[in-house]
Amino acid sequence: MTNTQVTHIQIDNYGPWTVTPEPRREVDLQTLQSRLYADLSQLFGNRDGYVFFTRFDNMVAISNGIDIEAHELVQESVSNRYPVTMSLGVATGRSPVNALGTATELLQEAGSAQDQHRREILKGRPIDDEFRAEDDIQLAHFDVDNATEKYTDELNEFDTFINIEQGYAELMQYMRRAHDSLSFFVGGDNIIAICPDLDREAYRDAIEHVKQAVDVQLKVGVGRGASASDAGMDAKHALEECRADGKRVEFAF
Amino acid sequence: MTNTQVTHIQIDNYGPWTVTPEPRREVDLQTLQSRLYADLSQLFGNRDGYVFFTRFDNMVAISNGIDIEAHELVQESVSNRYPVTMSLGVATGRSPVNALGTATELLQEAGSAQDQHRREILKGRPIDDEFRAEDDIQLAHFDVDNATEKYTDELNEFDTFINIEQGYAELMQYMRRAHDSLSFFVGGDNIIAICPDLDREAYRDAIEHVKQAVDVQLKVGVGRGASASDAGMDAKHALEECRADGKRVEFAF
Amino acid sequence: MTNTQVTHIQIDNYGPWTVTPEPRREVDLQTLQSRLYADLSQLFGNRDGYVFFTRFDNMVAISNGIDIEAHELVQESVSNRYPVTMSLGVATGRSPVNALGTATELLQEAGSAQDQHRREILKGRPIDDEFRAEDDIQLAHFDVDNATEKYTDELNEFDTFINIEQGYAELMQYMRRAHDSLSFFVGGDNIIAICPDLDREAYRDAIEHVKQAVDVQLKVGVGRGASASDAGMDAKHALEECRADGKRVEFAF
Amino acid sequence: MTNTQVTHIQIDNYGPWTVTPEPRREVDLQTLQSRLYADLSQLFGNRDGYVFFTRFDNMVAISNGIDIEAHELVQESVSNRYPVTMSLGVATGRSPVNALGTATELLQEAGSAQDQHRREILKGRPIDDEFRAEDDIQLAHFDVDNATEKYTDELNEFDTFINIEQGYAELMQYMRRAHDSLSFFVGGDNIIAICPDLDREAYRDAIEHVKQAVDVQLKVGVGRGASASDAGMDAKHALEECRADGKRVEFAF
Structure with a gap:
């Protein structure tokens, strides 16, 4: 039986930021996005997780083995080094789709992706170590x-x-x-x-x-x-x- | 009349490299690919070009205004900083598709993307400055x-x-x-x-x-x-x- | 009583590489060196260590809590993403200077920093978890x-x-x-x-x-x-x- | 006769930022600083300049050939991708020390390095192209x-x-x-x-x-x-x- 832990990573209020006060240069946005993805690949990867770039402003991580403290540290490390912040929803499930569904809902309940007051949400529950298994x-x-x-x-x-x-x-x-x-x-x-x-x-x-x-x-x-x-x-x-x-x-x- | 200059960027022999002597860790490949793309975005972007990540091992740049010397420097800068090298085909055309077609052919004529002896090809002809126009x-x-x-x-x-x-x-x-x-x-x-x-x-x-x-x-x-x-x-x-x-x-x- | 674990990080045969076949562009070397340092900061930092840039081609990490497997992974991650490799010597001691002395000797015994055949050495002994203490x-x-x-x-x-x-x-x-x-x-x-x-x-x-x-x-x-x-x-x-x-x-x- | 153009690069209000609201993790600061330096090396380097890391929060560039528009673009590119901004003073002189002296004064006149209201200053005069020479x-x-x-x-x-x-x-x-x-x-x-x-x-x-x-x-x-x-x-x-x-x-x- 699989038990997938999924983290939905969402840059806070990113769309509006890219055009405020006026459109930012595309090459800088591309550099920002791909480097943020590279950094998250390493931050999750150094803890045995995988991150997929998906839409770059929203990414999906497979995060089995990564607890809430590690998620906090990743979130803080990004806000220390980037002009944007990100919110994280963490959920688990027998089916990866269901796990992601729950992870996304945790963010949606906290506010819109383009709500300028919703920042650095971190919600959800990782799998406790004692319940992890080789076929997760x-x-x-x-x-x-x-x-x-x-x-x-x-x-x-x-x-x-x-x-x-x-x-x-x-x-x-x-x-x-x-x-x-x-x-x-x-x-x-x-x-x-x-x-x-x-x-x-x-x-x-x-x-x-x-x-x-x-x-x-x-x-x-x-x-x-x-x-x-x-x-x-x-x-x-x-x-x-x-x-x-x-x-x-x-x-x- | 448009006159698009396109550069086809191809990492040399990348597929085989990713699994030799055995498969490399995916997070490192993801980091490598996205950072290489970020760097190329800046290298072309600082010369007013755009790069698109396409498949990451093959990328497409719109390179009007970037001459062969600048392409050489980009190629050298990558080989100085990455464990892989890349080949570049440059071509122009009224239609972007035709321009890319020619750019790709320049690489294909030089050898297969997975030919281990084909390295750092640089072929093609940019638009001379005198022929550049505001509606290119x-x-x-x-x-x-x-x-x-x-x-x-x-x-x-x-x-x-x-x-x-x-x-x-x-x-x-x-x-x-x-x-x-x-x-x-x-x-x-x-x-x-x-x-x-x-x-x-x-x-x-x-x-x-x-x-x-x-x-x-x-x-x-x-x-x-x-x-x-x-x-x-x-x-x-x-x-x-x-x-x-x-x-x-x-x-x- | 302190018990410092030190890792001496040395880029293999770096000096000769920077001038072979002829001198490489300084801006690329500076970019390579500072990004390698940034990456090592994250690779060790995500495991609670600190890295200091020292001379950039030789760096010193305080690596308490980082075992040999993690050192291997760091070494591999760098060779997967950079055109250079690095050797690592790990040692511990009551005095940081003595610990570093031992770490350096482990590398020196394996060959010169400019020996082109000495690559990716990994030697030494981290502190076992059971012996770690709050005042290390x-x-x-x-x-x-x-x-x-x-x-x-x-x-x-x-x-x-x-x-x-x-x-x-x-x-x-x-x-x-x-x-x-x-x-x-x-x-x-x-x-x-x-x-x-x-x-x-x-x-x-x-x-x-x-x-x-x-x-x-x-x-x-x-x-x-x-x-x-x-x-x-x-x-x-x-x-x-x-x-x-x-x-x-x-x-x- | 030399004619050195120097750019003094100063991160705005950096010291206070590193400890507000409380001290930020050192590994993130090290990563931020060294990557900013790497980026500036490329941004100036792609325009034939050199940057030196000096103290990292203050850097010195040799910027002959880089005009004010290019400085603006570099400044904007950094603010698009980093959580900090930077001010730039540009000056020239027969003696590099004098040139830097003037460049620094331009920033000092605009306010303290730790004045939270002094942001993204760009002052000074590059050498006009017609006055550039091979022995600058x-x-x-x-x-x-x-x-x-x-x-x-x-x-x-x-x-x-x-x-x-x-x-x-x-x-x-x-x-x-x-x-x-x-x-x-x-x-x-x-x-x-x-x-x-x-x-x-x-x-x-x-x-x-x-x-x-x-x-x-x-x-x-x-x-x-x-x-x-x-x-x-x-x-x-x-x-x-x-x-x-x-x-x-x-x-x-």
Whole structure:
């Protein structure tokens, strides 16, 4: 049984800030956003969590093993070093989607994302250490079969990107609807999905769906662990086995 | 008449590097990728260009005004500070898609993206200063109407993201196919498109298409300039006018 | 009784790298060095340690509470994200100077700092958790009395800097020779010293020495803790008390 | 005849900010300071300038070729991405010390470094392009003879640092007093000095003085250029010649 702990990270009142008193230079916003994401990757990553950039002003972290004090420290570290602050909602659940649903609600109840008086909310309940287990996280690392040969070395970069993006857009929706999973593009031709306790058949189904819908061929390695980093590294090794033996779905456990 | 200069940025042999001798920790890859993007944003941005993260291992820059020497310096600065190197293809064209097509071909002709012996290619021809003009770039800044009220404050963050992502996936394909434009998600509910010389009707058409296809309501501000940063700032101001007066399409020129 | 754990961080073969095949641009070296230091500050800091930039190619960390596995991860994270690697020597001792002496020897025994075949050494023994204690670290936070009024707002910035630097140069030597302490300039008019079990009289003596030798008036707050961050935060609060009540030496314990 | 343009960079009201409402975590301050320095290195460096970290809350840039608009952009870029702002004073002079003196005065006249109402001052006059010349900057790059063999591989890191630091403290004071030069430690065993029009004898004198005073043996390469980056790269090459032929002073011009 999985038990995913999810943190919804939301920059406070970010939209209005980007245009007040007048629009800020885009290159600075891009630099700010991507560096904030890089820092959060390290801040959560050094505690065995994963962060996904999602929309950059809203990010999603898989935070099993990270308690409220650590969340406070992350929040403080950001406010010490950035011109913006962020709010955090933390929740857990058998299904990653439900966990995120609760995490988001904690923030929504505290006020709008564009409420200038709602700042540095920190709400929610991490999993107590005694209840953590080796199968809390199931993480699937997908990539596109022969992406370099088929796309990167053949099409212009935007058309390659359209293919990868279509594969992602289709997978993210299908995995969310059919399998209560959260799927995130992580660069190149890689997608990482945080899943409930799915079996091989579920992954075969998702890969088949994407193939049928947009003609993009995926494969996937699946890992399990008490933390995102453990499950994620296992998934990477399983994906390497796919590459080696030509399989479409490989479980590390 | 637009005359877009595009730089295709490709990390050399990146995929193999990420798994050699065995898979590298995902948080480090995420940090590396997003910081490299942030640095390129500044390196091009300080020369009035824009960079889009696209797939992170392949990025697209709008580089009008940036000559070959500056490209060399950017390439060298990255190799001085990162464990990876990158190749650059530079090309220009009336249509951004054609320009990118040529830029990509310059890299493809030099070898595969995963050829371990192809390193730090720099090919192509920037626009000579004497031929630069105030209408070289047409840049459109889209956002989603009432995204905070309709999505962020109402749905869980992933379902919000699905809506934004669907809007983006639809727009990027339509603008590429119907209008030879390159559209990039830049965070939040914002999309920036680099366009040929399009009129208001073309933008209305694209917005209508996205609304019909996936029920996401966009609006857009359009700017023009000799550089991405000039056109981009004008587009932002035009988008602010949309916000103020409720229009769907606003031109800054 | 203090028990300081020190990590000597040394970039492998850095000098030769900076001039091979020919001298690299200074701004890139400065960026590389200061970002590596910033990253190490976070990597150690997120585990309650402190890092001091010292000479940038060699840095000193106070690493109580950070085990060998964490050191490995820090080492790997740097090699995943930088064009250089680093070696680490870890040692402990009643006296910070002795601890650093042992840490440095571990690296020296493995080869020269400019031996191109000596890479990513990791040697030494952290303190086992069961032997850690609340008084393992004694940390002193010095600053210069009225630095803004007396120097910054009165002299040109270089002459201000000469005064601060003279105060630092004198203190670092005296504290090392007379009190077996390691003192580091941390910006502004601030110096942090890692000390053995010193009493108030020792600090009064050091402050008096600096005043006599170079006419720079210091004050100091002293903290104690099982980690650098605990001791450091206590020292800051003690220094705030000095500011409030005009004392020259304040202990937080 | 040299004509050095100097920018005094001062973080506004930084000291009070670091302890309000209570002391901020030192690792965050260190990260903030070193990243701000890294960013300024790139922002000025991409325009052929050099920045020196000095005290981190006050920095000194050699900014020949960087006009007021570029200074404005740098100032804005920092305020867009950091929780602090900075003021800039720009001045020029035959002597680097005089130029910095004027630059500092521009800030002092606008208010105290700790005046909470003095924010983002930008004052001063860059050199007009028509008056720039190839010998505007004279830059000397010193290092310590055989630092690795004599210190790094023999002493504990702090005692090595004491030797390097003593050499620097002595050189910085002597070069300022005797030769109107600004000398900055840049890591490792390297010191960069910005000088007026000095001859070989002046450098021999300074090296001899440091040798006599603190028994640290320096050598130096000297470059000249219209910008810091040009003069700096020439100085590096000259220093490489010193290494090759055993000379103590080498001019690139």
